[in-house]
Amino acid sequence: MPEAISPFRIDVPQATLDDLRERLGKTRLPDQIPGTEWDYGAELGAIRDLIEYWRDGYDWRRHEAELNSYPNFTTSIDGQSIHFLHVRSTHEHAMPLLISHGWPGSIVEFLKVLGPLTQPEQHGGDASDAFHVVCPSLPGYGFSEPTRSRQWDTRRIAEAFAILMARLGYDRYGAQGGDWGSIVTTEMALLDAAHVRGLHTNMPLAFPDPSVQLTAEEQAVFAEMQQWDRDEAGYQKIQGTKPQTLGFGLMDSPAGLAAWITEKFRGWSDCNGDVESVFTRDELLTNITIYWVTGTITSSTRLYYETFKGGRIGLLEKKVEVPTGVARFPKEIMRFPRKWVENHFNVTHWTDMPRGGHFAAMEQPELYIEDVRKFFRTVR
Numbered sequence: 006m007p008e009a010i011s012p013f014r015i016d017v018p019q020a021t022l023d024d025l026r027e028r029l030g031k032t033r034l035p036d037q038i039p040g041t042e043w044d045y046g047a048e049l050g051a052i053r054d055l056i057e058y059w060r061d062g063y064d065w066r067r068h069e070a071e072l073n074s075y076p077n078f079t080t081s082i083d084g085q086s087i088h089f090l091h092v093r094s095t096h097e098h099a100m101p102l103l104i105s106h107g108w109p110g111s112i113v114e115f116l117k118v119l120g121p122l123t124q125p126e127q128h129g130g131d132a133s134d135a136f137h138v139v140c141p142s143l144p145g146y147g148f149s150e151p152t153r154s155r156q157w158d159t160r161r162i163a164e165a166f167a168i169l170m171a172r173l174g175y176d177r178y179g180a181q182g183g184d185w186g187s188i189v190t191t192e193m194a195l196l197d198a199a200h201v202r203g204l205h206t207n208m209p210l211a212f213p214d215p216s217v218q219l220t221a222e223e224q225a226v227f228a229e230m231q232q233w234d235r236d237e238a239g240y241q242k243i244q245g246t247k248p249q250t251l252g253f254g255l256m257d258s259p260a261g262l263a264a265w266i267t268e269k270f271r272g273w274s275d276c277n278g279d280v281e282s283v284f285t286r287d288e289l290l291t292n293i294t295i296y297w298v299t300g301t302i303t304s305s306t307r308l309y310y311e312t313f314k315g316g317r318i319g320l321l322e323k324k325v326e327v328p329t330g331v332a333r334f335p336k337e338i339m340r341f342p343r344k345w346v347e348n349h350f351n352v353t354h355w356t357d358m359p360r361g362g363h364f365a366a367m368e369q370p371e372l373y374i375e376d377v378r379k380f381f382r383t384v385r
Contacts, residue, residue: 008080008081008172009080009081010078010079010080010172010173011078011079011080012076012077012078013077013078013079013088013148014073014077015069015072015073015077015148016069017065017069017298021298022065022298025259025294025297025298026060028258028259028260029056029059029060029259029260030060032056032258032259032260034049034052034053034260035049036049037049043268043271043278046264046268047264047265047267047268051267051280052260052263052264052267055263055267055286055289055290056259056260056263058286058290059259059263059290059293059294062286063286063287063290063294065291065294065298068287068291068294071116072112072113072116075090075092075119076090076091076092076093077089077090077148078090078091079148079149080169080172082165082168082169082172083161083164083165083168084153084154085144085149085150085152085153085154085157085165086149086150087141087142087144087149087165087169088141088142088147088148088149088150089139089140089141089142089169090112090115090119090138090139090140090141091137091138091139091140091173092119092122092123092137092138092140093123093137093138094123094124094135094136094137095124096132096135098133098135099123099135099136099137100135100136100137100178100179100202100381100385101136101137101139101170101173101175101177101178101179102122102136102137102138102139102178102179102180102181102377102381103138103139103140103141103166103169103170103178103179103180103181103190103193104118104138104139104140104180104181104182104186104366105140105141105143105166105180105181105182105185105186105187105189105190106140106142106143106146106182106183106184106185106186107143107182107183107184107185107186107187108146108184108185108305108306108308108309109265109266109269109270109292109296109305110184110292110364110367111142111146111147111292111295111296112140112141112142112147112295113288113291113292113295113367114292114364114366114367115138115140115366115367117366117367117370118366118370118373118374118377119138119140121370121374122135122136122138122374122377123135123136123137123138125378128374130374130378133382134378134381134382136179136381137175139169139170139173139175139178141166141169143162143185143186143189143305143308144157144161144162144165145157145301145304145305145307145308146296146301146304146305147295147296147299147301148295148299149301150299150301151299151300151301151303151304152304152307155311156311156315157307157308157311158308158311158312158315158317158318159185159188159189159192159308159312159317159318160192160196160315160317160318162189162192163189163190163192163193163195163196163197164196166189166190166193167193167196167197167200170197170200171200175200176200177200177201177202178200178201178202179201179202179203179204179205179381179384180193180194180201180203180204180205181204181205181206181377182206182207182208183206183207183208183363183364183365183366184208184363185308187206187207187208187209187210188210188312188318190204190206191204191206191209191210191325191350194325194327194329195323195325198325198326198327201327202327202328202381202384202385203327203328203329203330203380203381203383203384204325204327204328204329204330204350205329205330205331205332205354205376205377205380205381206329206330206331206332207331207332207333207334207337207365207373208337208338208339208363209329209331209341209346209349209350210321210339210341210349211321211341211342211345211346211348211349212321212345212348212349213227213345214344214345214348217342217344217345219342219344223342226340226342227341227342229340230338230339230340230341233338237272237338240265240269241309241313243306244306244307244309244310245309245310245312245313245314246310248303248306248307248309248310249303249307251303251306252302252303252306255302255303255306256300256302256303259293259297262293262296262297262302263290263293265302266289266292266293266296267280267289267293270284270289270364273336273338273362273363273364274336274362274363274364274368275334275335275336275360275361275362275368275369276362283362283368284364284367284368288367321349324348324349324350324351325349325350325351326351327351328351328353328354328383328384329350329351329352329353329354330352330353330354330355330356330376330377330379330380330381330383331343331346331350331352331354331355331356332356332358332365332372332373332376332377333355333356333357333358334358334360334361334362334363334365334368334369334372335357335358335359335360335361335362336360336361336362336363337361337362337363337365338362338363343355353380353383354379354380354383356376356379358372358376359372360372361373
């Protein structure tokens with residue numbers, strides 16, 4: 006039956022892991038101008054060390070077992086297999102909450118927060134803040150498998166996720182996301198407003214509003230965003246125009262995949278240039294390995310093409326009336342002024358965080374959890 010929900014177990018064939026190790030052992034590294042470090046992109050020494058650890062020290066089976074310790078499921082929606090974690094609280098009053106990742110992330114981003122969100126009293130919280138958490142892999146990402154048709158854009162994903170929540174029996178639920186997940190959950194708040202209690206996001210988007218006088222601090226932040234677009238957004242142009250060409254390199258070379266993704270985790274997190282000060286090598290590699298063993302890096306980058314070319318981004322066309330909470334982390338790549346954001350969202354909660362970046366739940370799980378709890382108390 007197409008509406009069936011099936012238990013799923015992650016079990017990567019050993020032949021796939023053996024092939025990965027062999028490819029890592031045959032890596033042909035690029036040259037690098039001495040003293041340039043990360044100026045030209047991924048730094049040779051850092052990626053070489055990561056590759057060597059991936060080949061000789063990283064244990065996928067240990068992390069596969071951790072992923073399997075959570076309830077994994079798949080279901081088919083609109084012809085696409087959707088993988089998701091469905092971690093129910095023991096508290097029946099718990100609020101259903103869908104949390105969505107972006108690129109180049111995965112469900113790995115949320116592993117630190119699943120326990121505190123579902124069983125808060127076991128993690129220093131109060132049982133009244135409990136959630137039933139639904140954590141999908143975006144279509145075309147990870148164990149949701151590659152997309153096999155055109156137009157899997159953010160709106161279509163939002164439609165699929167709304168169907169998923171209904172299929173799970175959740176009539177009223179919350180939604181939370183960052184990066185693509187922010188756009189998808191915002192689309193859900195527009196498309197499924199009757200069922201979305203509240204929206205919480207750590208990366209709200211907004212159009213510039215010339216009628217609003219910005220403070221000096223807001224002007225400085227906007228200037229940083231403009232510089233980021235000039236210097237750091239080349240990946241968007243490639244993935245939004247020629248993802249298939251890029252895919253030939255990233256699908257064939259695990260070293261290339263590791264460099265492509267790790268450079269983003271370093272550049273987008275609050276790590277002061279030292280990515281391993283925020284993420285362990287195992288955390289980085291578990292996320293990267295999911296892309297490798299599922300063969301989804303090409304389809305994941307296609308989301309840029311589908312969304313940019315499709316012209317169906319509805320989140321800025323009309324205002325989100327659902328109560329919206331914003332957690333603004335200082336190293337987030339998109340930090341629009343609050344007054345601009347309020348043109349597009351019914352902002353009822355806003356927190357300027359003291360630290361953290363783009364991968365909020367993974368970087369600063371305590372701050373993320375506290376803010377999610379605080380906002381959703383207002384809509385329970």
